Amino acid sequence: MIRTIYWDNNAVVMIDQKALPLQETYLTCKHYEEVIKAINDLTVRGAPAIGVAAALGIALGALCIESGDPEGFRTDFYRICERFAATRPTARNLFWAVEKMKKRFAESASLSPARRKEALVAEAIRICEEDSAANRAMGRHGRSLIKNGDTILTHCNAGALATAGYGTALGVIRAAREEGKELHVFVDETRPVLQGARLTAWELTKENIPATLITDSMAGSLMQQGRINLIIVGADRIALNGDTANKIGTYTLAVLAKEHGIPFYIAAPLSTIDLSVQEGRAIPIEEREGEEVSCYHGVRTAPAGIKVYNPAFDVTPHRYITAIITEKGIATAPYGESLQRLVAAQAFG
């Protein structure tokens, strides 16, 4: 079992995703600043994992607060929360986790500072454990969409490494395998950061799930050849109408899927849904530094002076999405209704 991120002895431990697949090393963060740095530099990435990292990081930050008076504690706690909220703009789960921690903070106002810190640590650990459980539930719901013998295409890494464990899109694939289905996975390498080649290929190889690596530009040819039965990807933020932000390149796959009549599925926990965003165009899209595209391992691959455009995500309009797999069930169009129903189901237990 791959342990992506967890709380251990007043520290946040995470697998170093920048070192994969060449090295399997773990980073132990004893100060919340180290967790912030790990989110920023992609040591931990994937929307649900970023949410978990923020929750655990905020708990770690709370432990460091020295102020004994409630007002000072509050000021320091909110400052730490804002620092985490400023790391990456697109992943909804990040803001969801920050809000969960703030809520627990408010609820624990009557406790002593020491007890309050314990409550915040307990909340963060619960967020971590619930994410893992949500993925397994997603797998149980989603596996019905995969038939024995299917060939599946996935993009980026929506696996154990993108979550507290098990994965969203890869969780559904794992669940189908666990019930004995034969399947084959084509993995988009996912430029520029190569999460597919480095992380998804590593997860699938580790578990002996038959897989083949391709460049992002080869997916269309495979669909044209009739070699892809379905596509499953994760999500970084889902608008109320079902429009979904995910790793750059996802929209292209959705258009190709439509052109070839191939089902296109999103797998994501309900914490990915942004109830404050009506449609995809309102989702903020992170642009990252050009060197991710123009350099590799410190070697320039493009001439000096060339401009680079490097959006980390794109938005797939809901009309391209066959279904959204969540831990509370599978939503289909109209998503405005189906997603609200699943969110309500979760809120009421």
Add this chain to the structure above:
Amino acid sequence: MIRTIYWDNNAVVMIDQKALPLQETYLTCKHYEEVIKAINDLTVRGAPAIGVAAALGIALGALCIESGDPEGFRTDFYRICERFAATRPTARNLFWAVEKMKKRFAESASLSPARRKEALVAEAIRICEEDSAANRAMGRHGRSLIKNGDTILTHCNAGALATAGYGTALGVIRAAREEGKELHVFVDETRPVLQGARLTAWELTKENIPATLITDSMAGSLMQQGRINLIIVGADRIALNGDTANKIGTYTLAVLAKEHGIPFYIAAPLSTIDLSVQEGRAIPIEEREGEEVSCYHGVRTAPAGIKVYNPAFDVTPHRYITAIITEKGIATAPYGESLQRLVAAQAFG
């Protein structure tokens, strides 16, 4: 002016495209085996440039033939031609150039071996010069399709480096610039070999044509944002019905162009048209070694043991192609008629 490949003092000189954009170095081949190696290892690439390399390489091979008797000369010459024909399977221009050299060989049967070698060298130089001239003619025809202020997307390298000079798709862009049109070019990096990042970005930077580099997976998002006015790419082989094989990822761009109502143009010399192939499915698609995808600069980017699928080309069906720009004019659907007409126009002068 970029000189991609030329004949100089009984040698074939070519810019080393593997060293670009970091170094601008030239390789001087004094034996035809060196030219074969250069085609195989992508020191020279791009369908028209491969054709020119083969013609010049065969001429170089002819110079080395020691046999004085016509039958021995013929055997050696044909063996050299077969060696070149076996380098890369998709580029039509390679086979076209080999046939041109065989034709000149047959026509020169009455000459002494020394004169015959001269005739073959002269033919190869003519093929090289005509390719360059064809690109300029393509530019004059194609530039009318570009409006002042347009933003153009291109894929791979269909520039001076892919030809004897000036370029096919980039030739049309150069011609539009030369008549004073303002334009901006988005360059797909073109995984796995990064011809866009390494070569097209280098050509455009060198000539101060405004350009922005993106990963292949970002093109769809740009089209969705309404930021692309037209797409121009080259071709490796065109079937009689207009179906076009080009660098892997081209088909995806064509599907995206259709989805967004964006014109999708092919620019290629008539030597790219395969009169023996009725439709795209009959075009042989080269598969290259997996290390192109799973390694970079000798560093593995994917885990050991992962399978790789690495087709170098895909086929875009003619129904996605708005027009095919050639040196004899612009072909539109039905291509079966329009391409035949242009080929006939060329044959008769």
